Amino acid sequence: MRSFLRAAVPRLAAACALAALGLVDLWLGEFSGQGGVRLPWAVAAVAVALCADRPGPRGLPVLAVAQAAGAAGAWWATRHDQTAGMPFTLSATAALLGVLGLLTWRGDPRWTAVTAPVLAVSVLVQPLRGDGDDLRTAVGVLVLVLGVALAATAGLAARLTAAARTRQLERARAAQRAEFARDLHDFVAHHVTGIVVHAQGAAAVAGRDPELVLPALREIERAGTEAVDAMRRAVGLLRDDDRAPxxxxxxxxxxxxxxxxxxxxxxxxxxxxxxxxxxxxxxxxxxxxxxxxxxxxxxxxxxxxxxxxxxxxxxxxxxxxxxxxxxxxxxxxxxxxxxxxxxxxxxxxxxxxxxxxxxxxxxxxxxxxxxxxxxxxxxxx
Missing domain, CATH: 3.30.565.10 (Histidine kinase-like ATPase, C-terminal domain)
Structure with a gap:
């Protein structure tokens, strides 16, 4: 239940944020214009962004290319639209930036290096319209450059943090393995040395006093049992540190x-x-x-x-x-x-x-x- 909530809460928050941006787009009249392309494209972009964490590291670059292709198609269809108030829709752009951040965070590194720039370019070309308003175009590009930089930086920071945590866990596991090796050596060597000493003593007295061999064999048996118990305790240390003597x-x-x-x-x-x-x-x-x-x-x-x-x-x-x-x-x-x-x-x-x-x-x-x-x-x- 806790893991389900941990995965559902961020997705629900993202859905609410994108829905709020969609309402702002609707209020600004961003979904009206040529052919009604912007509304279905925004809905598709938001839907894909909300499910972008499911494909995995290798599927994310493919999803990013699909998002970039959809953004390019929507831009091409509306590049001469003069009815919209802004040169890009807030909801679709936020969805693209979300996919870009997730791509730089979790995407396969080799394919991410190729697909992330493609997705970034598909975001940045949205203000390039055919209305000749250079000031609005420049402002739009600057705003989106900032958005792309923030999304890519956040994703890269998350990737580096995850990599650092992974290295830390690997070092901790290596230290635990070395610790276990030392524990096993200490426990077993202590008891095996006793077995060797008793065996040497039994061999030394076997010829002249055979009656002393039986007590030595009993001590060897006891030492062997203790060695087995020590090995079990050593293995138990991997699961419960409180059992360490x-x-x-x-x-x-x-x-x-x-x-x-x-x-x-x-x-x-x-x-x-x-x-x-x-x-x-x-x-x-x-x-x-x-x-x-x-x-x-x-x-x-x-x-x-x-x-x-x-x-x-x-x-x-x-x-x-x-x-x-x-x-x-x-x-x-x-x-x-x-x-x-x-x-x-x-x-x-x-x-x-x-x-x-x-x-x-x-x-x-x-x-x-x-x-x-x-x-x-x-x-x-």
């Missing part, structure tokens, strides 16, 4: 890491966090998740992983540390080429925060991030 899910994330990795670790939460913006809350969760994933995958010989989230005067401070060593032959999490950390920096920057990662002074690795409590830079933009 945030600071409230960090304790469960750390507990799951302890269970699947076998590494002890501490969690230090110093709130409150209730007023944290969802963008910052989600970014904080991703920082912790990526840091834990990197610790489990790259921190060789680690004995503990500690997570600290503190509410500060400036926002949220996040610090994740481990005491391990990087695995030879594997990329160090902070070095260039790591997709997870690079994407994480982009996410944190979009939330208005900063991220750093590197070796700790006394060994191990440290990931630190600072996030604002309110909407970030990317959110405000």
């Amino acid at each position: 945030g600071l409230a899910e960090v304790p469960a994330l750390v507990e799951r890491f302890r269970r699947t990795s076998g590494l002890p670790g501490g969690l230090d939460l110093l709130g409150p966090f209730a007023d944290v913006h969802p963008t910052a809350s989600t970014a904080a969760y991703r920082v912790v998740m990526e840091a834990l994933t990197n610790a489990r995958e790259h921190a060789r010989g680690a004995t503990a992983v500690d997570v600290a989230l503190h509410r500060t005067a400036n926002g949220i401070a996040i610090r994740v540390t481990d005491d391990g060593r990087s695995v030879p032959g594997h990329p160090v999490p902070g070095r260039p080429g790591g997709f997870g950390l690079r994407g994480l920096r982009e996410r944190v920057a979009a939330a208005g925060g900063t991220l750093s990662a590197g070796p700790a002074p006394h060994g191990g690795w440290v990931v630190e991030a600072g996030l604002p409590v309110g909407a970030g830079v990317g959110e405000e933009a």
